Amino acid sequence: MKEYTCEEIKxxxxxxxxxxxxxxxxxxxxxxxxxxxGSGETLRLTPCDICYDAWNYSSQCTNCTSAxxxxxxxTMSKCETxxxxxxxxxxxxxxxxxxxxVLEVVQPFSYTPAQLHSDTQKIVQFVSDLNQxxxxxxxxxxxxxxxxxxxxxxxxxxxxxxxxYNTALIRILNLSDIRAQYGxxxxxxxxxxxxxxxxxxxxxxEAAPLLVRKSEDSFFIAEKGLSYDAxxxxxxxxxxxxxxxxxxxxxxxxxxxIEVGCADLSxxxxxxxxxxxxxxxxxx
Numbered sequence: 120m121k122e123y124t125c126e127e128i129k130x131x132x133x134x135x136x137x138x139x140x141x142x143x144x145x146x147x148x149x150x151x152x153x154x155x156x157g158s159g160e161t162l163r164l165t166p167c168d169i170c171y172d173a174w175n176y177s178s179q180c181t182n183c184t185s186a187x188x189x190x191x192x193x194t195m196s197k198c199e200t201x202x203x204x205x206x207x208x209x210x211x212x213x214x215x216x217x218x219x220x221v222l223e224v225v226q227p228f229s230y231t232p233a234q235l236h237s238d239t240q241k242i243v244q245f246v247s248d249l250n251q252x253x254x255x256x257x258x259x260x261x262x263x264x265x266x267x268x269x270x271x272x273x274x275x276x277x278x279x280x281x282x283x284y285n286t287a288l289i290r291i292l293n294l295s296d297i298r299a300q301y302g303x304x305x306x307x308x309x310x311x312x313x314x315x316x317x318x319x320x321x322x323x324x325e326a327a328p329l330l331v332r333k334s335e336d337s338f339f340i341a342e343k344g345l346s347y348d349a350x351x352x353x354x355x356x357x358x359x360x361x362x363x364x365x366x367x368x369x370x371x372x373x374x375x376x377i378e379v380g381c382a383d384l385s386x387x388x389x390x391x392x393x394x395x396x397x398x399x400x401x402x403x
């Protein structure tokens with residue numbers, strides 16, 4: 120990762136602006152554009168506008184290449200759409216005066232849908248679907264582990280401003296036994312069944328929860344519309360009701376059990392995903 124002073128990166132950005140339509144520095148952990156303030160020895164970067172506003176999103180981009188570039192310590196790229204236009208975005212991790220940030224360069228595609236003899240909406244929809252597909256678990260439709268890792272830093276930041284940001288780790292206890300007795304297709308059935316139950320459990324919540332398939336036998340849920348007690352109450356109700364659910368496979372009932380660990384991100388400041396999941400694992 121290349122290191123810069125504020126003065127050095129400012130000069131490099133001036134050069135890049137001669138080629139690219141947008142050149143900016145972002146901090147994906149808070150989803151903010153970093154702007155220069157001060158001058159000379161007091162020149163510094165200060166968080167300002169929300170970075171995803173440029174794409175007319177209401178929250179962090181699903182396919183956040185800046186978060187991925189930071190996590191992998193390498194340049195990442197993607198296509199993005201806005202107002203029926205397609206843009207190419209490259210995100211390069213950098214260090215400015217000791218702080219890890221991302222340098223983004225954005226350029227609109229030079230061709231138009233008319234030149235391609237194609238429908239604008241179809242192209243825009245294809246790009247949008249592609250950005251979603253790479254971060255979705257193919258079996259359940261939940262977000263995948265990569266999405267979770269890239270979005271947790273921003274969730275931690277949001278939790279600092281909210282009265283509650285509830286999380287839970289839900290693990291299926293006997294998935295290996297089910298596989299041994301009934302085969303892989305039965306495992307898929309159980310996992311998808313649990314995912315549907317989780318959606319139903321929180322369907323009436325004020326804000327739609329984030330559901331992530333963390334591993335083959337576990338889900339992670341993050342929800343910010345309920346009090347922590349109300350959140351835990353719904354989880355406990357789910358645990359009680361699962362034995363009464365009748366999942367049938369090859370004309371036989373397929374029983375399964377779960378264990379759950381819960382934590383309120385707003386009641387404690389978590390510095391990393393490892394710290395959060397260590398807490399959740401202990402509470403299973």
